[in-house]
Amino acid sequence: xxxxxxxxxxxxxxxxxxxxxxxxxxxxxxxxxxxxxxxxxxxxxxxxxxxxxxxxxxxxxxxxxxxxxxxxxxxxxxxxxxxxxxxxxxxxxxxxxxxxxxxxxxxxxxxxxxxxxxxxxxxxxxxxxxxxxxxxxxxxxxxxxxxxxxxxxxxxxxxxxxxxxxxxxxxxxxxxxxxxxxxxxxxxxxxxxxxxxxxxxxxxxxxxxxxxxxxxxxxxxxxxxxxxxxxxxxxxxxxxxxxxxxxxxxxxxxxxxxxxxxxxxxxxxxxxxxxxxxxxx
Amino acid sequence: xxxxxxxxxxxxxxxxxxxxxxxxxxxxxxxxxxxxxxxxxxxxxxxxxxxxxxxxxxxxxxxxxxxxxxxxxxxxxxxxxxxxxxxxxxxxxxxxxxxxxxxxxxxxxxxxxxxxxxxxxxxxxxxxxxxxxxxxxxxxxxxxxxxxxxxxxxxxxxxxxxxxxxxxxxxxxxxxxxxxxxxxxxxxxxxxxxxxxxxxxxxxxxxxxxxxxxxxxxxxxxxxxxxxxxxxxxxxxxxxxxxxxxxxxxxxxxxxxxxxxxxxxxxxxxxxxxxxxxxxx
Amino acid sequence: xxxxxxxxxxxxxxxxxxxxxxxxxxxxxxxxxxxxxxxxxxxxxxxxxxxxxxxxxxxxxxxxxxxxxxxxxxxxxxxxxxxxxxxxxxxxxxxxxxxxxxxxxxxxxxxxxxxxxxxxxxxxxxxxxxxxxxxxxxxxxxxxxxxxxxxxxxxxxxxxxxxxxxxxxxxxxxxxxxxxxxxxxxxxxxxxxxxxxxxxxxxxxxxxxxxxxxxxxxxxxxxxxxxxxxxxxxxxxxxxxxxxxxxxxxxxxxxxxxxxxxxxxxxxxxxxxxxxxxxxx
Numbered sequence: 001x002x003x004x005x006x007x008x009x010x011x012x013x014x015x016x017x018x019x020x021x022x023x024x025x026x027x028x029x030x031x032x033x034x035x036x037x038x039x040x041x042x043x044x045x046x047x048x049x050x051x052x053x054x055x056x057x058x059x060x061x062x063x064x065x066x067x068x069x070x071x072x073x074x075x076x077x078x079x080x081x082x083x084x085x086x087x088x089x090x091x092x093x094x095x096x097x098x099x100x101x102x103x104x105x106x107x108x109x110x111x112x113x114x115x116x117x118x119x120x121x122x123x124x125x126x127x128x129x130x131x132x133x134x135x136x137x138x139x140x141x142x143x144x145x146x147x148x149x150x151x152x153x154x155x156x157x158x159x160x161x162x163x164x165x166x167x168x169x170x171x172x173x174x175x176x177x178x179x180x181x182x183x184x185x186x187x188x189x190x191x192x193x194x195x196x197x198x199x200x201x202x203x204x205x206x207x208x209x210x211x212x213x214x215x216x217x218x219x220x221x222x223x224x225x226x227x228x229x230x231x232x233x234x235x236x237x238x239x240x241x242x243x244x245x246x247x248x249x250x251x252x253x254x255x256x257x258x259x260x261x262x263x264x265x266x267x268x269x270x271x272x273x274x275x276x277x278x279x280x281x
Numbered sequence: 282x283x284x285x286x287x288x289x290x291x292x293x294x295x296x297x298x299x300x301x302x303x304x305x306x307x308x309x310x311x312x313x314x315x316x317x318x319x320x321x322x323x324x325x326x327x328x329x330x331x332x333x334x335x336x337x338x339x340x341x342x343x344x345x346x347x348x349x350x351x352x353x354x355x356x357x358x359x360x361x362x363x364x365x366x367x368x369x370x371x372x373x374x375x376x377x378x379x380x381x382x383x384x385x386x387x388x389x390x391x392x393x394x395x396x397x398x399x400x401x402x403x404x405x406x407x408x409x410x411x412x413x414x415x416x417x418x419x420x421x422x423x424x425x426x427x428x429x430x431x432x433x434x435x436x437x438x439x440x441x442x443x444x445x446x447x448x449x450x451x452x453x454x455x456x457x458x459x460x461x462x463x464x465x466x467x468x469x470x471x472x473x474x475x476x477x478x479x480x481x482x483x484x485x486x487x488x489x490x491x492x493x494x495x496x497x498x499x500x501x502x503x504x505x506x507x508x509x510x511x512x513x514x515x516x517x518x519x520x521x522x523x524x525x526x527x528x529x530x531x532x533x534x535x536x537x538x539x540x541x542x543x544x545x546x547x548x549x550x551x552x553x554x555x556x557x558x559x560x561x562x
Numbered sequence: 563x564x565x566x567x568x569x570x571x572x573x574x575x576x577x578x579x580x581x582x583x584x585x586x587x588x589x590x591x592x593x594x595x596x597x598x599x600x601x602x603x604x605x606x607x608x609x610x611x612x613x614x615x616x617x618x619x620x621x622x623x624x625x626x627x628x629x630x631x632x633x634x635x636x637x638x639x640x641x642x643x644x645x646x647x648x649x650x651x652x653x654x655x656x657x658x659x660x661x662x663x664x665x666x667x668x669x670x671x672x673x674x675x676x677x678x679x680x681x682x683x684x685x686x687x688x689x690x691x692x693x694x695x696x697x698x699x700x701x702x703x704x705x706x707x708x709x710x711x712x713x714x715x716x717x718x719x720x721x722x723x724x725x726x727x728x729x730x731x732x733x734x735x736x737x738x739x740x741x742x743x744x745x746x747x748x749x750x751x752x753x754x755x756x757x758x759x760x761x762x763x764x765x766x767x768x769x770x771x772x773x774x775x776x777x778x779x780x781x782x783x784x785x786x787x788x789x790x791x792x793x794x795x796x797x798x799x800x801x802x803x804x805x806x807x808x809x810x811x812x813x814x815x816x817x818x819x820x821x822x823x824x825x826x827x828x829x830x831x832x833x834x835x836x837x838x839x840x841x842x843x
Contacts, residue, residue: 020301020304020561023301023304023559023561183771184770184771184772185771206783206785208746208783208785208786208789209745209746209747209782209786209789209790210746210785210786210789210790210793220771221768221770221783223768223770223772223811224770224771224772227770227771227772228771228772231772235556243541249785249820249824251538251816251819251820252537252538252541253534253535253536253537253538253539253541254534254538254813254816254819255534255537256533256534256536256537256538256551257532257533257534257535257813257816258534258811258813260524260533260534260551262811264553264554265553265556266553267550267551267552267553267556267558268537268549268550268551269548269549269550269551270537270541270548270549270550270551271548272545272546272547272548273545275516275546275548276562277548278304278559278560278561278562279559280301280304280559280561281557281559538819
């Protein structure tokens with residue numbers, strides 16, 4: 001459901017110039033789309049800015065209205081994550097952002113008009129620091145929308161490279177985990193534990209036989225997101241990916257109900273779309 | 282359910298000395314019990330610190346372990362809000378806190394050993410600033426536990442004075458509304474709107490015929506808390522008062538489910554007991 | 563949670579002699595364990611009657627207290643479905659029940675003391691009518707508890723036979739689907755549609771990465787159970803398999819919430835453990 005407030009999110013991102021050290025400001029742009037800003041850097045993850053008939057939540061701002069940004073990360077090529085019409089505009093944004101994407105899809109990012117020197121293709125284990133932001137890529141267990149639905153790291157269609165990624169980004173001294181779209185997979189907890197994630201932006205829409213019959217690739221569900229956060233020692237979670245399309249029927253209330261009953265040591269944040277949330281440890 | 286983390290909350294409150302301007306650190310101590318700390322002040326609201334058999338959530342720290350505190354506010358005299366055994370110790374705390382309480386119960390606070398010069402009895406409309414904290418008392422519609430349950434401002438047993446209060450406290454530039462125990466009543470929304478509350482700590486345990494038959498006075502419920510926040514233009518809510526005693530059956534998941542569906546412009550925070558949450562606008 | 567009523571379920575089953583034509587009486591015995599009685603027949607499905615430390619719901623009655631029964635069906639060999647200590651007693655029950663089990667586990671049933679002439683091993687497509695009860699076996703996609711968890715019909719360890727079954731039973735003119743433990747699988751909806759199921763007893767405990775890491779084989783979850791019922795044209799559902807063990811964290815409230823929002827044409831029944839529910843079309 002669309003929020004009723006009338007915050008000008010693009011303006012707020014642009015003018016949030018006084019974020020303290022040790023803090024990160026965060027705006028949920030709907031689905032898995034986020035803006036983050038520290039004292040020194042502004043980044044976007046999976047900016048989904050193009051108006052579409054099927055969106056339940058309209059864009060908070062369009063690509064043309066995008067505030068200055070230092071770095072844009074893409075996790076994979078699905079339209080709600082890699083929004084090509086928006087990217088075509090962001091590629092020419094006057095702030096000259098840098099771009100990070102999984103190496104198997106750099107061709108798609110370049111084809112949208114990003115200059116090669118703006119773009120860094122990445123793979124897991126290849127940490128990279130751009131401006132004030134450290135980016136630690138992690139695998140994601142997902143799938144493209146070719147029937148039948150199946151889950152992999154995308155290596156079989158990418159010359160052995162990981163095609164679906166998540167990122168732990170560190171800015172302002174805060175570590176934020178954006179998993180992209182992923183199931184929980186063997187080894188993910190172990191990769192996350194030593195990274196000491198402060199805040200995770202976890203999908204809760206789940207997978208099911210009936211979704212998959214409609215060729216909708218799934219994600220972790222409410223219980224798995226909660227259990228993952230607890231197992232990985234993550235301090236706080238924002239549930240995501242449940243409100244943008246009618247087919248995504250994750251329930252934040254069920255997530256909260258389950259996590260309060262099962263892992264009450266994990267904090268939950270449910271920001272309104274487009275409203276600034278500032279996270280400090 | 283008790284959180285599994287091993288944070289030393291008292292120590293964390295004592296050592297959180299670098300809260301930025303424009304921010305407030307907050308620790309939920311269970312039920313309606315909170316510690317707040319800004320760059321300049323540390324306050325407690327309704328500190329409920331005494332171990333009791335019937336507590337589902339044990340104290341995060343005892344009165345003896347209480348960190349230095351500038352100001353302690355009490356909303357009313359029920360044991361989970363005015364914890365007299367803890368107060369008897371806090372009255373002699375070496376940090377020499379000031380105390381604020383509804384004027385009809387100052388005798389109870391004095392009887393616990395607080396010195397008259399430490400204590401300020403207050404009534405609605407009597408704003409007071411102590412150290413760095415502005416306190417705006419508001420009425421609360423509640424009742425004492427004399428059968429039959431009935432709701433009032435307590436004036437009928439207090440020489441016309443308001444016996445149950447809530448407070449809007451402003452510290453670090455943030456306005457936090459702690460309603461005490463209250464139903465939503467005529468005029469509350471209108472009182473709150475001009476106060477531009479940033480963060481409200483709202484009970485969700487509700488009232489019901491069956492609670493009242495057990496002589497349990499009620500509170501606003503999940504829906505009323507959400508609707509009040511939206512109506513009063515409150516930006517963020519922490520649901521409270523649902524986990525301490527078996528008879529308090531508020532459901533945070535239902536609160537989230539309802540508010541996301543109905544008032545998605547309101548942010549929700551569900552902090553873990555005893556873990557620091559820093560709020561900035 | 564255990565029901566607080568004091569119904570003597572065994573006695574109620576034994577004395578429910580006046581079930582009308584076109585009706586079936588049903589008692590939920592916890593987990594996936596049910597007693598059904600029509601005007602002419604009494605059957606048990608997966609009777610789980612042995613007291614165990616780990617049971618959250620104690621047996622409604624023990625095997626020794628079991629009322630007269632015509633037919634006992636087993637879906638697969640997990641202890642909460644094929645309760646061998648109880649079977650050893652039921653095998654000698656004075657009412658001389660008949661038994662039905664998947665053909666790959668007839669040896670286990672015989673070893674418990676059932677006489678060969680009492681027992682019928684079955685496979686999908688092999689409908690059988692015993693007394694007044696028609697039994698239509700269906701495959702179930704499940705797994706034994708050998709790590710790592712994987713899902714199959716059990717053919718790879720059973721000479722090509724189906725090891726995990728569900729049943730549509732017809733008695734008193736009512737068709738009841740008991741799926742055993744199963745995920746939703748390709749073709750299940752299509753098998754169910756022409757069977758015109760009236761009432762389905764569907765597990766909602768789900769599967770997750772973290773369950774499977776503990777070697778706990780999963781089931782359909784709340785959303786899948788609801789979607790299956792709707793897709794198969796089932797008129798009413800009783801959610802099951804969520805309350806017996808701590809590790810089964812299915813939430814009937816979430817099931818109801820989802821199905822009312824998504825498939826309001828499906829009725830939900832949530833019988834109390836051990837209390838008679840009479841279903842008529």
